[in-house]
Amino acid sequence: MxxxxxxxxxxxxxxxxxxxxxxxxxxxxxxxxxxxxxxxxxxxxxxxxxxxxxxxxxxxxxxxxxxxxxxxxxxxxxxxxxxxxxRSQVRVGFAWLLPSDWFAATRARYEELGGQITMHRNDNPAAALHQGTIDIAVARNFTQPTAAITWRRIGTEQRVLAVSARSDLAHAAGLRWADLAHHPLVVNTQSGTTTPDCWPDPDPDREIVTCGNFDEWIELIAADRGIGAVPAIAEHRAPHPDVVYRELPDIPDSPLYLGWRRTPPPPRSVRRFLDAALATTDSAR
Incomplete structure (x- = not known):
């Protein structure tokens, strides 16, 4: 012995x-x-x-x-x-375009404690969280909640309309969100923020064009296959020569969520990250 x-x-x-x-x-x-x-x-x-x-x-x-x-x-x-x-690394998963101010403040808080963050882009961060390949998911949508995962709404983001530069909607005067309820809609089924339910009375006959990630989504918008809407950060961080982003007076904001596994219980490094992330959320309110 x-x-x-x-x-x-x-x-x-x-x-x-x-x-x-x-x-x-x-x-x-x-x-x-x-x-x-x-x-x-x-x-x-x-x-x-x-x-x-x-x-x-x-x-x-x-x-x-x-x-x-x-x-x-x-x-x-x-x-x-x-x-x-x-110094344990926390794996943060995201689909596209992390919310700049919130994440910068959270990262600074966590790194001041000596922690380290690694970033993992995934078209479906909610699924990656279930699979255990990431510790934290930053998501703008997720499927039905489960007992194994905790989801916390941490804020909302201003949304903008996205249309093809060739579309008449690109420069139409007086355009409102309510006017667009019947236009063909491009829906990113994995990580998008906009579905027909974002309008008060969804049109059952509306044409829906689906895709699986942001890159496909923006190319479909550019090709004038339909309209879409995304958080306003895309206007500056994901410009496209054939896509026009427009602010509308009645466009709804999109929610932002933070997810983590409840079972098994998160390790101490993840709990410290959550403390930093939620403190950032609370201070922004």
Missing amino acids: DLQLRHLTAFVTLCEEGTYTRAAARLHITQPSLTRTIQDLERVLECDLVARPARKLELTANGELFLQRSRGILTEVNELQAEMRT
């Missing part, structure tokens, strides 16, 4: 509590189990640490030295564990 951290922990706890009974209770083990651990430790070290017989706990000279060194080792191990946990 080799010397193990459990030996050091048991011995230091015994010395701090002064009796086997109190030390065993603090360690959540039985008194005979603690006694065996101390005896095993002495066999590993090939020396006595506890004086026998004695009416109260007394240490030998070797025991005093071992106690001093053990405390230092346990302190260093605990500090190392805490430091490495703060």
Whole structure:
């Protein structure tokens, strides 16, 4: 048997509590189990640490030295564990165009704590979260909630209309969202924000053109296959020479969600990220 951290922990706890009974209770083990651990430790070290017989706990000279060194080792191990946990990488998944201000503030908060973030682009971050390939999902939509995943609405984003530069809608005066309820609609089924239900009375006969990611979506808009709508950040961060983005007075905002696994329980690094992310959300309100 080799010397193990459990030996050091048991011995230091015994010395701090002064009796086997109190030390065993603090360690959540039985008194005979603690006694065996101390005896095993002495066999590993090939020396006595506890004086026998004695009416109260007394240490030998070797025991005093071992106690001093053990405390230092346990302190260093605990500090190392805490430091490495703060440096654990959190995998953040997103489909396209992270919300700039919110994410920048969240990243700064988390990195100030010593944490690290890795970014993972995925057409369906909700599915990636279920599969365990990411720790956090930033999503603008998701399928039906499940018991294994927690979704938290962290805000909304202003939305803009997207149309082909060749469309008459690109420069039509007085255009409103309500006027567009019957136009062909391009829907990104994986990560899009706009469906027919975004209009009060969806047209059952409306032409719907579907795609699976943002790149396909914007090319379909450019080809004038239909209209669409996206968060306003796309206007500056995803310009396209054949797409015109327009603000409309009655266009609804789109929600933004943060998702994480409830089961198994998230590790400490993910909980620290969530604290930073939700603090950023609360301070923005």
